[in-house]
Amino acid sequence: MQIAFTKMHGLGNDFVVLDARDHALPPLTGDVAAALADRHTGIGCDQLIVIEPSDRADWRMRIYNCDGGEVEACGNASRAVGLLIGGAVTLETKGGLIATRPHDNGIAVDMGEPRFEWDAIPLGYAMDTLAMPVGWPVGDGALENPVAVNVGNPHAVFFVDDPYAVPLAEIGPLIENDPIFPERVNVNVAAVTARDAITLRVWERGAGITRACGTGACATAVAAMRRGLVDRTVTVTLPGGPLTIAWDDHNRITMTGPATISFTGSFDWGDYA
Structure with missing residues (x-):
């Protein structure tokens, strides 16, 4: 099964983006994500990004680090996805809802509200988060x-x-x-x-x-x-x-910066699953 991808980066933090808005992907495991991210035997990237339908926002963005672990947020990838989709868009992530819009200096992303409570970080036990005593x-x-x-x-x-x-x-x-x-x-x-x-x-x-x-x-x-x-x-x-x-x-935090499409291509899912 051939799957199209877009290789992108934000200031050199690079991504393989899979667009599953119209057609769902086969089951994506951490092993598959890590194999695609491998710079020697895969496509190569810091993070693998999947764009999917959402019932809470315009679209859902799933983020896998190159070790295969799925994580909550990625600011540079948010700009990349905002550029790829175009216009103003809201994105559902594991870390919450964010919004992107075009800007003279690239893409502006409303990253939401920061949290400082020890159990929201989270930390192993209660302590001052402004100057952790460690x-x-x-x-x-x-x-x-x-x-x-x-x-x-x-x-x-x-x-x-x-x-x-x-x-x-x-x-x-x-x-x-x-x-x-x-x-x-x-x-x-x-x-x-x-x-x-x-x-x-x-x-x-x-x-x-x-x-x-x-x-x-x-x-x-x-x-x-x-x-x-x-x-x-x-x-x-x-x-x-x-x-x-x-x-x-x-x-609320707003992050503004560039995002770039490097190239596009496709791969055989069976080579990595």
Whole structure:
């Protein structure tokens, strides 16, 4: 059975998008998602995205990390799907409803309201989420006192002098899988460089280091705003490029940035199932 796909990316965070709005796909397991995402023997991507009908929104967006795990939210993929569908659209995700619309700078996404309660992150037990009283050793120092934020998926945000000096490939998986995060966590290391500017790197839960993470940019911006480090609109610069994040007076986050179609193709489902 031949299945069409669209390869897309948002600032280098890349996706294989399967459009199942008109024709349902065969049963999609985590193993199939991981096989398609494999960069050596599959199509290759950070996340596999499936667009389906929804009874709560215009369409439903399902998100699978490259390890095959289905997750709640992906900001860059939201922009990609918004571009692919076109116009203003609402999307149902496991993390809640979001809305996308065309913008002069690409696609703007209403990412909804952030959550800060310890059990909404979730954390293993009650604690302050603005400065978690925990740390992990890194070299001669430590990554400590992160801000915990849920923006549809869980994030821990560490503010450091230089995100590129942090051995994120080593410490990222340790923090991601720490028992204090019962559903694992995305790990963000960020530096505030001005009242309207942040530099960010992200270790994504289930995907590793990516060139960009939209929910990570949202979580980091809101964390910096909660600490009074930046204003309510900031440019977050990731390895793949910049995103604009705004947190309005109605407690809603808007993320604005580009999305790109790389190429289209098809594959035989039986080769991966």
